[in-house]
Amino acid sequence: MQTEELVERWNAIRAQGKSVYTNLYRNIASFPAQEWDATASELTLCLFLFEGGARRVQFVTSDSDDLARMLAAVKEPAAIDMVGRNPSALAGALAKGGFHPIAQMQRWANRDISAALGGNGIINKTYGNINSGGVAREDDARQILDIYRKTFDTRISHLPSLGELKENIDHGEVVIHREAGRIRTILQRTIEPKRFYIHQVYNDGEKAWLHGIILSELRRYYAQGGRYLYAWIQDTNIASQKMHAKYGMAPDGLWDVVYANCP
Numbered sequence: 001m002q003t004e005e006l007v008e009r010w011n012a013i014r015a016q017g018k019s020v021y022t023n024l025y026r027n028i029a030s031f032p033a034q035e036w037d038a039t040a041s042e043l044t045l046c047l048f049l050f051e052g053g054a055r056r057v058q059f060v061t062s063d064s065d066d067l068a069r070m071l072a073a074v075k076e077p078a079a080i081d082m083v084g085r086n087p088s089a090l091a092g093a094l095a096k097g098g099f100h101p102i103a104q105m106q107r108w109a110n111r112d113i114s115a116a117l118g119g120n121g122i123i124n125k126t127y128g129n130i131n132s133g134g135v136a137r138e139d140d141a142r143q144i145l146d147i148y149r150k151t152f153d154t155r156i157s158h159l160p161s162l163g164e165l166k167e168n169i170d171h172g173e174v175v176i177h178r179e180a181g182r183i184r185t186i187l188q189r190t191i192e193p194k195r196f197y198i199h200q201v202y203n204d205g206e207k208a209w210l211h212g213i214i215l216s217e218l219r220r221y222y223a224q225g226g227r228y229l230y231a232w233i234q235d236t237n238i239a240s241q242k243m244h245a246k247y248g249m250a251p252d253g254l255w256d257v258v259y260a261n262c263p
Helices: 003-014 064-072 091-096 122-127 138-151 162-170 207-223 238-245
Strands: 037-040 044-051 054-061 079-084 100-110 174-179 182-192 195-203 229-234 250-260
Touching: 003 044, 003 054, 044 064, 054 064, 064 091, 091 100, 100 238, 122 207, 138 162, 138 174, 138 182, 138 195, 162 174, 174 207, 182 207, 195 207, 195 238, 229 238
Parallel strands: 054 079, 195 229
Antiparallel strands: 037 044, 044 054, 079 250, 100 229, 100 250, 174 182, 182 195
16 A cells, blocks of 8 residues: 555544544655555554564554454454553454453653762662673674563564664664673663663673663763653563662653554
C-alpha cells in the first residue's frame, strides 16, 4: 500500500465521527511514495513494521470488534505496543484478536537530577570516585548484540539490528566496561539537549562498574544543562527499579503494555 492511500484511509477513519483508537505514532505522510505492508477495512487500518528486532502492528480503528477481526488474521509472530496512562483500554479486543500481554513497562523519570548528582546523594557518596568504562568500538557490536539477545526479549526491549547498533556505537551512544577482554557492563543511552534516555543496561559484574559509567555520563549531560532523565522498566523487574530509584527516578504514570500473538 502506498503512502498516499494510507493517508487517505487514515483520514477516512478519523472523519467518521466516531471515537478513534490508535497506537500509530509514525508520521506516515513524511515518507512520500513509500510502499507499506498494510491492510485496511472501512473501520480499521493495520500497518506492519519490522522494528526493534520484531514485527510490530500499529493501527488506527473506530471499531474494536473490527480491529479484533483483522488482528485474528495475523498469522506471523508479531507484537503490539500500547502506550498511555490507560494502555489496557483495548485489552479485550486485542485478546479476541489473539494478542495477549507479555510485559508491562513503566516509564520512570527524574525531572531534575541535581539532587541525585549532588555531593550528599547516595549514589555520589558511594560511587562518586569510581572511574570505569569507555565508549564501545564498532568491532564490539557483535559481542554486545549477542549479550542483548541472550538477556532481553526483543519484542519488549526493541533491540537494534547489527547495523543499527554499529550506528549507535559510531554516535558514541554505547559505553562499556571490559574485564579480561570480555564485555561485562553496558550502558546504551541517548543524550539530547533536554533529556537523557537510558535505553539498555546490562551488568554481570560489580555494581561499581555500572554506576561509575552512569554517573560519568550523567555528569557530562548535566554540565551541558541537561536535567531530565528517563527509562522504561518492566513492572516485575524489582532489581532494576531499585537501581533507577537511586538516581531519583520514579514512575510518572505512563505505561507501555506489550502484547504478542505467541508466547
